[in-house]
Amino acid sequence: MENKVFSKDEWLEGIKALQSEYKVFVPVKAGDFHKFVRLEEQTIPDLDYQNTRLSPKSLVYPESERMFEFSTDENDPDYNILKEAQKDFGPQAIIGLRPCDAHGFLIVKRNFDNPEYKDPWWVRRYEASTLVGLGCNEPCGTCFCSSVGGGPFDEEGLDVLLFDLEDQYLAKALTEKGSTLLAKLDGGSEASDKELSKAEEVKKAAQEKISSKVDTSKLADKDVLELFNAPFWEDLAFACINCGTCTFLCPTCWCFDIQDEVYQKIGDRIRNWDACMFPLFTLHGSGHNPRSEKFQRVRQRFMHKLKYYVDKYGNGVQCSGCGRCVQFCPVNIDIRHVIELMNSH
Amino acid sequence: MDNPYLPYPVRIEEIITETEDKNLKTFKFVFLNPEDEEKFSYIPGQFAELSVPGKGEIPIGIASSPTEKGFVSFTVNKVGLVTTHLHNMKVGEIMGIRGPLGNWYPWEEMEGKNVVIIGGGFAFTTLRSSIVYMLHPDNRPKFEDIIVVYGARSPGMLLYKDELAAWEQRDDIQMHITVDATDDPDWKYNVGFVPTITEQKITSSENAIAIVCGPPIMIKFTQPVLEKLGFPPERIILSLEMRMKCGIGMCGRCNIGDQYVCKDGPVFSLAQLKKMPPEY
Known part of the structure; x- marks a missing residue:
């Protein structure tokens, strides 16, 4: 696979030219934060950022997705018959996402693309996506990707990895999809040995800058009922306001709700992100609720990520170490602290 | 790609009021497309999502037996939005069934x-x-x-x-x-x-x-x-019963520990349940 070097201007020009074949998504600065948007004429991509506030999961798994449409008009020959809403699943390129967020997609994939069922919307959008990652020269203090099987320049789940070498990007193709995308870019040159070794140095320096580490290797061997019955959950949940911010920002939270909406006689079946933090999530029609207490919902979120998922897939924790939940939790609940509590129980 | 969320269209063939409080009705459905009946091949113990367009879906155990041909039936308790609407529907109306879902008795x-x-x-x-x-x-x-x-x-x-x-x-x-x-x-x-x-x-x-x-x-x-x-x-x-949406182990709400009641259940032995968190 090829390694190419582009000047930063060349790279941005090239990305713009990709719009004829891809829906291109780039990070932009919006207020105090960055977010991914569709690249258009007026868009100013900004690849000089730490991470977006929201993860890019919505580019494959929108917050709200129209699944089916139907008519509730009894005179319509297709009355009450659901039909899949027509969508564009053409190629899309996500430029500049962080390696942790690519790792997040791989985690979510185990849920939406499994041997028994394939979620048609998630799978089609994911397969149509080319993920061009940007290594993290300056990881945040809340980044703990290297504790959960990733790293600031981790390649897994990416199609291309970019190294920021001050005035240039070194683009490393990692998959066929990645090579195809790079081949469509004008300019650039084959990376020299000097540039390759500079990229290695940047990578090594970044790995050393990850100061936040937590041991996730003990979780698999813990007894699930002992953890479930551990006394610390009530204390931990005391401050939680069940706002759901952690689930909303998380690149690996995948829970959803399905709702029907009807306007006059035209109906849609829609799925929306949902969260285990909300009591309605599990409320039975009878009024019974297996997770009626706040601490039960907090416990569910952490046990799902750090124990149930670990046991179910045998492939590490359901966390990419991006640190968003740590940064944005309004009451400072820290998943790394929860892991420590679980480790020492 | 097969869409596991797409219900089979069915017609309500018969509605039987089962109980004196009229809160339980049995609905017999006939598939609009005969080939869907073949695809809806089930084993006693499984459930399906009854889909009332405009209202939503509800997971209900299959009350008919695979030895009964030409229809599939469900007995529904009137409790919430979808079941209340379903109880007001009439013979001949069109709705959907999605399944069969879950495991079965051993x-x-x-x-x-x-x-x-x-x-x-x-x-x-x-x-x-x-x-x-x-x-x-x-x-x-x-x-x-x-x-x-x-x-x-x-x-x-x-x-x-x-x-x-x-x-x-x-x-x-x-x-x-x-x-x-x-x-x-x-x-x-x-x-x-x-x-x-x-x-x-x-x-x-x-x-x-x-x-x-x-x-x-x-x-x-x-x-x-x-x-x-x-x-x-x-x-x-x-x-077991649980609040469900997707019925295929994806939406995340019906779990007990690492088991989804919709996909890994609803049938569990007591031996299995004893190893799972008591959260149901």
Whole structure:
């Protein structure tokens, strides 16, 4: 696979030219934060950022997705018959996402693309996506990707990895999809040995800058009922306001709700992100609720990520170490602290 | 790509009001496309999502048996938005069914064994499916004794009254119907709670497997009775209910520990449940 070097201007020009074949998504600065948007004429991509506030999961798994449409008009020959809403699943390129967020997609994939069922919307959008990652020269203090099987320049789940070498990007193709995308870019040159070794140095320096580490290797061997019955959950949940911010920002939270909406006689079946933090999530029609207490919902979120998922897939924790939940939790609940509590129980 | 969220269109063929409070109705559905009936190939114990366009979907146990051809039926308790709307729908209306979903009772394990069926209230639906399935001439020889304890609050709250009466007349199934209380002088069956009647009527756990479906309180008090009879937890089979949406293990709300009730259940043995967090 090829390694190419582009000047930063060349790279941005090239990305713009990709719009004829891809829906291109780039990070932009919006207020105090960055977010991914569709690249258009007026868009100013900004690849000089730490991470977006929201993860890019919505580019494959929108917050709200129209699944089916139907008519509730009894005179319509297709009355009450659901039909899949027509969508564009053409190629899309996500430029500049962080390696942790690519790792997040791989985690979510185990849920939406499994041997028994394939979620048609998630799978089609994911397969149509080319993920061009940007290594993290300056990881945040809340980044703990290297504790959960990733790293600031981790390649897994990416199609291309970019190294920021001050005035240039070194683009490393990692998959066929990645090579195809790079081949469509004008300019650039084959990376020299000097540039390759500079990229290695940047990578090594970044790995050393990850100061936040937590041991996730003990979780698999813990007894699930002992953890479930551990006394610390009530204390931990005391401050939680069940706002759901952690689930909303998380690149690996995948829970959803399905709702029907009807306007006059035209109906849609829609799925929306949902969260285990909300009591309605599990409320039975009878009024019974297996997770009626706040601490039960907090416990569910952490046990799902750090124990149930670990046991179910045998492939590490359901966390990419991006640190968003740590940064944005309004009451400072820290998943790394929860892991420590679980480790020492 | 197959879309596991897309319901098969069906027509309501018949609606039967089952109980005196009119809160339980059985809906018989016919598939609009005959080939969908083939695809909807199910085993007793499974459930499906009933889809009322504009209102939503609800997970309901399949009450018909795969030995009954040409239709599929569900008994629905009126509790929320979708079920209330469904109760107001009429014969001939079009809606959807998505499934079959979930696992089933352990039929292979039950072969050659005595089958003890214990049901309470409106949780008798997949048990009805199972009884009809076992009584089919092709299947009856596969099982030894079939013993049924079924209870409801009052005679008028029993489901499938005509079938219960017909089964009472047969000699290849032992029926123990009971009600919590009644002032009907003509009531000719048992009076008493399901755990009590189970204790009186079931005499042995030898070569037997028990399937228990009912409200949590019934399950709670039946469990020690079965354990006293010598049923090991592996041979006590339960079917659980949970709030569900997707029915295929993706939406995340019906888990108990790492198991999804919709995909890994709804049928679990007591032995399995004892290893899972008690959060249901």
